[in-house]
Amino acid sequence: MSTLTSAPARTTAPAPTRRMSFGTWFAELGWRYAVGLVAIVYSAFPIVYVISSSVSRSGSLSGSARLFTSFSGDNYAALGGTRFWQWTVNTLVIASITAVATVIMGAAAAYAFSRFRFRGRRTALTSLLVIQMFPQLLAFVAVFLLLLSLGEVVPALGLNSRLALIMVYLGGALGVNTFLMYGFLNTIPKEIDEAAKIDGASHAQIFWTIILRLVAPILAVVALLSFISSFSDFLLAKLILQSEENWTLAVGMFQWVSDQTNANWGLFTAGAVVSAIPVVLLFLFLQKYIVGGLTAGSVK
Amino acid sequence: MSPTEAPTATRGPSRPRNASHARDFGRGFFLKLALVGLVDAFGVYLAMTAFGQGAMGVFWGMVVVLVAVNWVYFSRRALPMKYLVPGLVFLLVYQVFTMGYTAYVAFTNYGDGHNSTKAHAVDALLIQNEKRVEGSASYPLAVVADGAELGFAILDGDQVRVGTAELPLWDVPAAVVVDGAIQEVPGFEVLSRQDVLQRQAEVTSLRVPVSDDAEDGSVRTQDARQGFVYRSILEFDEASDTMTNVETGVTYTPNDRGQFEAADGSRLQVGWRVNVGLENFTTAFSDSRYATPFLKVLVWTFAFAILSVAITFFVGLFLATVLNDDRLWFRRVMRSLLILPYAFPAFMSFLLWRGMLNKDHGFINNVLLGGVGINWLSDPWLSKIAVLGVQLWVGFPYMFLICTGALQAIPKDVLEAARIDGAGKLRIWRSITLPLLLVAVAPLLISSFAFNFNNFNIIEMLTEGNPRFADASVPVGATDILITMVYSISGLDGAAAKNYGLASALSIVIFLVVATISVISFRRTRALEEIH
Numbered sequence: 001m002s003t004l005t006s007a008p009a010r011t012t013a014p015a016p017t018r019r020m021s022f023g024t025w026f027a028e029l030g031w032r033y034a035v036g037l038v039a040i041v042y043s044a045f046p047i048v049y050v051i052s053s054s055v056s057r058s059g060s061l062s063g064s065a066r067l068f069t070s071f072s073g074d075n076y077a078a079l080g081g082t083r084f085w086q087w088t089v090n091t092l093v094i095a096s097i098t099a100v101a102t103v104i105m106g107a108a109a110a111y112a113f114s115r116f117r118f119r120g121r122r123t124a125l126t127s128l129l130v131i132q133m134f135p136q137l138l139a140f141v142a143v144f145l146l147l148l149s150l151g152e153v154v155p156a157l158g159l160n161s162r163l164a165l166i167m168v169y170l171g172g173a174l175g176v177n178t179f180l181m182y183g184f185l186n187t188i189p190k191e192i193d194e195a196a197k198i199d200g201a202s203h204a205q206i207f208w209t210i211i212l213r214l215v216a217p218i219l220a221v222v223a224l225l226s227f228i229s230s231f232s233d234f235l236l237a238k239l240i241l242q243s244e245e246n247w248t249l250a251v252g253m254f255q256w257v258s259d260q261t262n263a264n265w266g267l268f269t270a271g272a273v274v275s276a277i278p279v280v281l282l283f284l285f286l287q288k289y290i291v292g293g294l295t296a297g298s299v300k
Numbered sequence: 301m302s303p304t305e306a307p308t309a310t311r312g313p314s315r316p317r318n319a320s321h322a323r324d325f326g327r328g329f330f331l332k333l334a335l336v337g338l339v340d341a342f343g344v345y346l347a348m349t350a351f352g353q354g355a356m357g358v359f360w361g362m363v364v365v366l367v368a369v370n371w372v373y374f375s376r377r378a379l380p381m382k383y384l385v386p387g388l389v390f391l392l393v394y395q396v397f398t399m400g401y402t403a404y405v406a407f408t409n410y411g412d413g414h415n416s417t418k419a420h421a422v423d424a425l426l427i428q429n430e431k432r433v434e435g436s437a438s439y440p441l442a443v444v445a446d447g448a449e450l451g452f453a454i455l456d457g458d459q460v461r462v463g464t465a466e467l468p469l470w471d472v473p474a475a476v477v478v479d480g481a482i483q484e485v486p487g488f489e490v491l492s493r494q495d496v497l498q499r500q501a502e503v504t505s506l507r508v509p510v511s512d513d514a515e516d517g518s519v520r521t522q523d524a525r526q527g528f529v530y531r532s533i534l535e536f537d538e539a540s541d542t543m544t545n546v547e548t549g550v551t552y553t554p555n556d557r558g559q560f561e562a563a564d565g566s567r568l569q570v571g572w573r574v575n576v577g578l579e580n581f582t583t584a585f586s587d588s589r590y591a592t593p594f595l596k597v598l599v600w601t602f603a604f605a606i607l608s609v610a611i612t613f614f615v616g617l618f619l620a621t622v623l624n625d626d627r628l629w630f631r632r633v634m635r636s637l638l639i640l641p642y643a644f645p646a647f648m649s650f651l652l653w654r655g656m657l658n659k660d661h662g663f664i665n666n667v668l669l670g671g672v673g674i675n676w677l678s679d680p681w682l683s684k685i686a687v688l689g690v691q692l693w694v695g696f697p698y699m700f701l702i703c704t705g706a707l708q709a710i711p712k713d714v715l716e717a718a719r720i721d722g723a724g725k726l727r728i729w730r731s732i733t734l735p736l737l738l739v740a741v742a743p744l745l746i747s748s749f750a751f752n753f754n755n756f757n758i759i760e761m762l763t764e765g766n767p768r769f770a771d772a773s774v775p776v777g778a779t780d781i782l783i784t785m786v787y788s789i790s791g792l793d794g795a796a797a798k799n800y801g802l803a804s805a806l807s808i809v810i811f812l813v814v815a816t817i818s819v820i821s822f823r824r825t826r827a828l829e830e831i832h
Contacts, residue, residue: 009414028626028627029627029628032622032623032625032628033628035622035623036619036622036623036634036638038629039619040634040637040638042693043637043639043640043641043693043696043697044640046641046642046649046652046653046656046693047640047641049652049656050652060661061655061658061661061662062660062661066666066667067667082747103387105386105387105390106387108384108385108387109381109383109384109385112380112381112382112383112384113511116379116380116383118379118380121380122806124384131391131395131399131568133395133811133814133815133818134395134399134811134815135754135814136394136395136398136755137754137769137783137810138402138754138783138786138807138810139395139398139399139401139402139807140739140787140790140791140792141402141405141786141792141803141804141807142397142398142401142402142405142804143394143398144792145401145405145410145800146393146397146398146401147392149355149357149358152344152353152355152356153346153350153353153355153358153488154349157346167390167393167394168394170387170390171390171391171393171394171395171398172391172394172395173390173391174387174388174390175391175395175616178387201329203379204328205328207383210409219460231645232645232646234755234756234760234761235756235757235760235787239348239792246504250757251441252759253647253648253651254647254651254760255540255652257654257655257761258764259461265655268651268652268655269652272648272651272652275645275648276644276645276648279643279644279645280640280643280644283639283642283643284636284643287636287639290653295799
C-alpha cells in the first residue's frame, strides 16, 4: 500500500510489461479473479457434493449431507445389482442410432435443397420452417395414441419398444438440422460438384464422398446436439418405454430420486458420476465445436 | 449394359444424356436394390399384418409409403426426392401426422369413458353387463391352459368345445371324455384340481365368449366344474340404434356426447369418442375447475420463461464481461470450470438439486444454511424461487458462453475509436458494446425463451409441479408450467382420469403462444439487424 501515491501516474499510462501496484492491480484485474473465484465455487459445489455423496458409506440422502466424511466404493458396487448398466446401454444405443440417422437424413435433405432446383423447393423449405415451430413434445398425446395403434399391428413399432422411440425421435430429424446444414452446404462452391460430375461422378458419389467429407465438422456438431437431446429426453422416453428393462437413464434415475424414502440416493449419485464423467469430458474437449453449434441456434 | 461395363459407361463427358445412374447396374445400384428390398419386405409384412387385423389406416399408410419409396428410387425423374424421402417419411408420420392428430383429438372428447369407436363401446357395454341367464343349462367344464393362458373346455352334449378369453368356443372332436369328465384336449393341458385352486382368482374371472358376437354371451364358472352361459342384460338393437335393459325395460338412446342415455337422464358408463366442437377450448378458459388453475399456470409459465432468460442472461453477461480481459491469467481454466454445470447432463442436475433442496436431509438446509428446515419444494412461493435458482445454476454457463463469444467478436478498432473520441468506459459499454452484443445474442435469447416455455424436464424432475393447488379438482400445482399441466391432464402419468381431448386442446394453445412469439421475434430481430 506504500506505493499507492504513485498509482495515479501509472494508470494514466498503463504499460502491460510494467509492474502495477497492488491497488491498481486489484482495481484493474484482481477483483475479476475474486468474482471468477466466487462464480467457480458456485458452479462447482453441487458437483463436489455429488462426488462426495457417491463415495459416502451411507447410501441414503440423510447420511451424505456432510462433504467427504467417509470413503467407500459401496455405492458404485451396488450399481451392479440394479438395472443401471442396462439403462446406460439403452441410452447409448438409442441416442447413437438417433444421432447417426439424424445426421444422414438431415444432410441428405440439405443436399437436395442446396444442389437441386426442383418444383416446390421453396414451398418445401418454408413448410419445413413452419413445421419445426411445432415442438414434437407438444404432440405427445398423439404420439402415444399413434404408437398404441401401431403396436397392435407390429409390437416392435408400438409402445414399450426402443425402436419405436428412435423412430419418434427421427420424426424431428429434419427441421432445425436441415437449415443448419443447408446454410453450410451453400457455402461450398458448386464448381466442386461440377468438376466431379464432369469426371463422371454420380450424384450419390458426389454426396457421399465429396460433400459429406467437406462438411464433417458441422455433421459432428449436429450429431452431438442430437445425441444430447435424446440423451436427456424424459417425456417421450417415459411415455413410450414402459417396462423397466427398456428404460433410459433419464427415466430410471428419475424413478430412483422421486422415491419418497430417499433410499436410492447413493445409487443415484454413483450413477450420475459414472454417466456424467464421459459427457463432461467430451464436452470440455469439444468445447470449441459445441460453442459454434450453440450460436448457430440450438439450446440445451 | 452389363455390370462390368457400367463403370466405363458412366465415366467421361461422352456419357449419353439419358443414361441415368438409376439404370446403371454398378455397385451402388445393387446396394440400393438391397436397401429398398429390405424396406419393401418390411413394409409389405407390415401392410399385410395391418390388413389381416383390419387396421385399415395403417394399411393404407404403408401402401402409400411403399409406392412412393419404390417410385422415387427407381425413377429417373425424382432425383431430389431420393435425398428427401427418408427424412420426409419420418417427418410426415411422426411429426406432421401427430400434429394433425393432435388437432383432431382437440375437438373430440377422447379419454377415459370415451376411448374408442361406437362399435367397441357397444361390445364393452354388453360384456360388462353380463349376468347368468336364469334357468340356463349348465355344462360340465374343465379348466385348460395353453402356456400361461387359461381357457375352458365344456361338454355340450357329446361335443367338447374349447375356448379362451381371446378365442370364442370351437369344437374339438379329438378330445377325450371319460364318464362325463373331460380328460384330454389336444393343444391344451387340462389343469389338475391343485393347479386350479392356485389360480382360483384367474379362473373365476375368466370369460370365454360363446361366439364372435358379444350378444351371444359367454361361458363362466364359479367352481371350475360347472360352466354357465352368461348373457348381457343389455340388448343392442341395430335398426333403432338403441340399447335396452331387458330386466328393467329401460331404453337408452345415443346422445350427442357419445353415450347411451335414457329418458330419465341416466347414462351407461362406457361411451365412444365424438366431435365436441370447441368445448375443450371453452372448458379450459371458462370452466372454473380448469380456468382458475389454467390462468395461474399460464402466468407462472410466462414468468418462469422470462425470468429464466433474464437472470441467466444477466449473470452470464456479467461474468463474461468481468472475465473478458486479455491480461487475465488462467482464463481458459476459469472458463472450463464455469461451464461445468452446462457440461453436466441437465436432467441429472435437476435430480441432484431435488436431493440437495430436500427439507430434512438436503445439503442446502443442513450444511449451507446450518440446519434450518426451509420447505424449499413444498411451499408455493419458495418452490418457485427454488425452480428459478436451479435454472440459474443450470443455465448461466450457456449465456456466459454466448456472451463471451459475442464480446470477442466486437471489433477492437470500434472500441479504440470510441476511446480516442473521449468516451468513458461506461459510455463505451452502454453505447457500443451492449447494442452490438444484443444484436448478436437476441435470436438466441428468444430461442432460449421458447425452450424454457416448454421446459418439461426441470419442472417434472425437480418438483413434479408440486405443491398442488388445494382448491383445484385437477392434479395441477404451483410450479406446473403449461406443458407439465398438459401432461397431468392427459392422465398419461396415471395420476388422474385420462382426458386426451382437453390435453390436446391445451397443446394447441401452447403452440399458438410459441408460434406467435417466434413470428414476432423473427420480425423484430430482422428490424434490429437493419438498424445496425
